[in-house]
Amino acid sequence: MIKCEDLHKVYPIGKGSGYQALRGVNLHIRAGEFTAITGPSGCGKSTLLNIIGFLDNPSSGKYYFGERDVTAFDDGKRSGLRLRGIGFVFQSFNLLPRFSALDNVKLPMLYAGMDKEPAGKLAAELLARVGLAGKESNSPVKLSGGERQRVGLARALANRPRLLLADEPTGNLDSGSGAGIMDLLLELNKEGLTIVMVTHDQGLAKRVSRVIRMKDGLVEN
């Protein structure tokens, strides 16, 4: 489903040649896999995930999403892929504080052009699915960390993506809430969703089908 060939990412720093965050990553992820990426801090995990999620561009290398070479896609097409093809779950949740839980989940559907009523219904279903029935109108500010991440997960699923990307989804949670999120992710994977998750938690990494280790901007074999 995803194929990366010799991905490089160079962050410009001052006048020098820049910082090499990725130095030739090769990666192949098949549909239906649950992959965990682990590695020491600063090895380039988030950088790689952002590139896979069309939030960032590689400096060089090739990236295939589905069967298509998407390396040279323009911003409009990349936005479209983020909107419909991919769901993102963040360590710090990244919910809109002035919107209710329901409105947060609805937002991607509205961007996709869905009408308000069906979007509201679907969003309520998704919230129920992640165990937040009855809290639809709460502001994220009034939810616990675990609940916030459930809203984040529901939002990531809004447009029925083929791929879910999660950057340390349990990083800000206590172990209990983290385990709850992990259970949900495993369940979703069982239903066929492809998941790539960055994590520092070795315990979580053990529960998934495939673990990739990174070091100094490279994937270790």
Place this chain on the structure above:
Amino acid sequence: MRVYESLRTGTLEIFNNKLRSFLSFLSISVGVISILYSITLIYSIRTRTQKALEVAGPGRIVVKMKDRWNSSSDMEKKQARESLTLEDALALESRYPELFMTSPMLRKWIQFRVGNFSEWQSVLGVDPQWRKRGWIYKMRGRFLNQFDIDTRARVCVIIIEGGWLKKPKWLKFYDNKDRFQEFVKHEDMLGKTIMLSGNLYTVVGVLYEPPREKNPKAFLQVESWSPKILAPITTVQRFLSGYDESEGGIDQINLDTGRESTINAYKARVEKFLAARHGGRLNFLEIKDYRDIIKDKLADKQRDMYTVLIIGAIAILAGGIGIMNVTLATIYSRIKEIGIRRAIGATRGAIMAQFVIEAMLLGFFGGVAGIMVGLGGIQYLASKGNEDMIMLQWWMPFVSVLAAVATGFLASLYPAYQASKLDPVEALRYE
């Protein structure tokens, strides 16, 4: 993303930042108020000018004795002058019968007397053609006819002023009552015999002017001080003794070609024709296009109009800068939100649209607030007798609000574009 959603978010943002929004409302409102005022003024001047020209006639030319005291040299002042004559008018009429109107005029300053009442007044000698243009009156009795002219009849027509529908306040302060008008208003003059310069005349007709607000002549202040007694020009010339400046002839001839396009051609023809009749010398006459006379009268109003318009433009500009500022501030305080929306899948266009719509909403609310204040002010001015402000049209508030919305749109384009260009990863990391 539906526009409706952006409108909802925008409204939320505006109410979440009350002070910030209020400040930009304020300048937009001031701008809208002055724009509303100035388009009302412009509209008023345009329509009244048009009305006045319609009433005056589209192809009007004025042939007039030059004011003697404006002559260039003492020599000229002392010289016996040529004068425009009634015969000139008659000759013009038979030479150019296709002219819609050839109306000679002679004005004399005389004493008007009825019983114990007496007052100095001017009398205008005219012929029946006078009524072909500038006829804004309701008439009782009859107007002067050709028979009156031919027989030098001792008859006259009296004009009664229309007064005000609503008298302006400032006029009440120095209200010098016109004794003659007071007299003829309260006495039924039709059929009465009166004394003009010691001779008996019969009032055969009474003309009623419309109220000043609706009187196109009053608006332009052309002919607004014209005499209120009309008599056959032949009678005035021969029998009525009084003061005049015509040197034995007449004061002016008003022509109308019937069409605007032929004015210049006839101006030249008339000039040539009259020159031939006066031994080639025409320096005692001026031949003027009536539109030029009107333009001179309007110059003042036009200056007013531009001043207000410039103030309005500056206020709107200030409002625009305010909106730009607010939009920039909003964007800075919402970088994280922009990152989140981009990560979810919002395109650059969607981000840009969001902020532009928000700014247009700001312009809209400010505009509506301005309209409410402005309409109140205009109502007030109109109730105080402002002749221009009663010309307010239903579409003017809409145009003004549109201007405010357009300002919001233009002012936010650049900040919104900047917002749309933010890097999603950077924006997400922003705290």
